[in-house]
Amino acid sequence: MCPASLDRLGNFVRARPAETASQLRVLYLSWRDRQHPEAGGAETFTERTAEVLTDLGHRVTVFTSRFPGARPVEDHGTVRVLRQGGRFTCYVAGLVYVARHRRDYDVIIDVQNGVPFWSPLLAGSPVVNVMHHVHRDQWSVIFGPRLARFGWFLESRVAPRVYRKCRYVTVSQASRVDLVDLGIDEDRIDVVYSGNDRPTALEDGLVGEKSPTPVLTVLGRLVPHKQVETAIDILADLLPEHPQLRLDVIGTGYWHDTLVRHATQRGVRDRVDFHGFVDDGTKHRLLARSWLMMVPSHKEGWGLTIVEAGLHETPSLAFAHAGGPTESIRHGSTGLLAHDTAEMREQVALLLRDDELRTAFGRAARTHALAFDWASSGKALELTLKSVLGLAPRPVQPVARAVRLRTIGEILADRAEQTNGAGEVEAQLVAQR
Structure with a gap:
């Protein structure tokens, strides 16, 4: 550990009672929380990692905006949620809160959904910027x-300057x-x-039954950049070939009425x-019956x-x-990536x-999905927080994987070759018997 980190560690320990020296006081600044009507993946990341951090012994507070019917203070399990301000005024309220509680937190997680909370301007502790994607x-x-x-x-210009001394966290390469x-310097991004x-x-080994007739699904906030219209268009284009085809739209948002008009x-x-907003049980039931999940989002x-x-x-x-x-x-293994709407339509039709290819993709998708869990995500975030405070080494970063988009023809050719190869092996085994 470098001298600067040792000094920071010494200051941290001297400032806290010995019995709580390993406990971090963490403040999340998030535009929305999981109960917000427009909550999405970013809010799920905030809530789930916050829960894991409290399971690891840390004290976590989430500062977020209010919405109709919301309580100003609420506990989500072991996580304290504070709500002040509205859709845009929550940023001002959050900055005021940071200024008033400069010494109450060891580290601040500033979730940037396009615009951040600008917490480094008034924070009395290190800030970690969590940014899921760029909104260009x-x-x-x-x-x-x-x-x-x-x-x-x-x-693109102001935020990188304000957060120039901060660590960044993002969710993909x-x-x-x-x-x-x-x-932003690559060595500051985890x-x-x-x-x-x-x-x-x-957990009990049950996957759920697929619908006997084809169902496409879109799940997420109903906002323009999610481009749910694309899924509706593909449904309309493929309906003559698949007259029983349906589309489940799960989620809510201000773009709902526009989508209804488009479908009409x-x-x-x-x-x-x-379906609007649904509980977790209903969501998973709908996902289980679906044949294909469509994610036509721009970003x-x-x-x-x-x-x-x-x-x-x-x-x-x-x-x-x-x-x-x-x-x-x-x-080509768990699903398909398209360059444009025409290609996505062709992929959905295929x-x-x-049935055999779709089933093979589905089985591989489940194996891939089981590799991710919130306990691992929360522990990875904890390591980043500790490294920022000089309490742990910098986390080892995953290596970027090059992606080559094989065409449908190439995927089918590879699959045919694998199938033929398996058939030849089976024939040899039969001959040996």
Whole structure:
């Protein structure tokens, strides 16, 4: 350990009672919490890792925004949740809270969803910036041209300067590359992969039954950049070939009415089931019956819904340019990545027709999904926090994996070769007997 780290460790121990010296006081600053109507994967990451940190003996507080019906103070298990301010004013309220409680926390986790909380300006403790993905193109999708340019200016120019002395955490190698492109030093970026919730039924070895008729699924917030319209369009285009095809849309958001109108205009409103916000049991039941999970989002830091669906042997399709799905999906093994909507439509059509290939993808998707759990994610984040405080060495970072998008023809050719090879081996064994 370097002299500076030793000094920091000494100061940390002297400032805390001996019996709590190993306990960190952690503050999360997050735009939303898990109960917020528009909560998504970023909020799941915050809540699940916070729970693991408390299981490891740390004290964790989540500061977030209020929403209709929300309590100002609430305990989510062992995690204290404080709510102040609204959609935008929570950032000001959060900064004021940081200033008033400068000495009450050992480390601050500032979750940047486009705009961060700017906590380094007033914090009295080290700050870790958690950023799931860069929002370069999403600003123009959500806001008008002027506000989009201003938002991107804050994200790409101002924030990197304010957080120039801070450690960053992101959830995929693709997002890490995007952060480096913003000018953030690679040696200040840690990758902590998202975990995966495992329903009790899965722990008992139960996967759930697939629907006897084809069902496509989209799961997530209903906002413009998730591009659920793409899934509706693919449903409409493939309906003549698959007249029993349906689309489950799970989630809520302000874009709901626009999507309903789009489904009506495409003539498939009666084939799209808008389930809204559902409990975990219903969510997993719907994922289990699904044939394919579609993630047509323009950008994803990781793609939590992909591994959630994988637990139920449901393969996923996403766009390669979305970033994170290039890791949460093993192209040609657990699902498929597309360059554009036309290619995704072709891929969906193939997997709806080919039961054997879809089943093989689903089994591989479950194996891949089981490799991720929140306990590991929380421990990885803890190691980052301790390394920032000089209490542990810097975490070893995963090695980036090059992804080559094989065409459908190549995937089918490889599969045919494997099948023929297996057949030849079986024939030889029979001959020997």
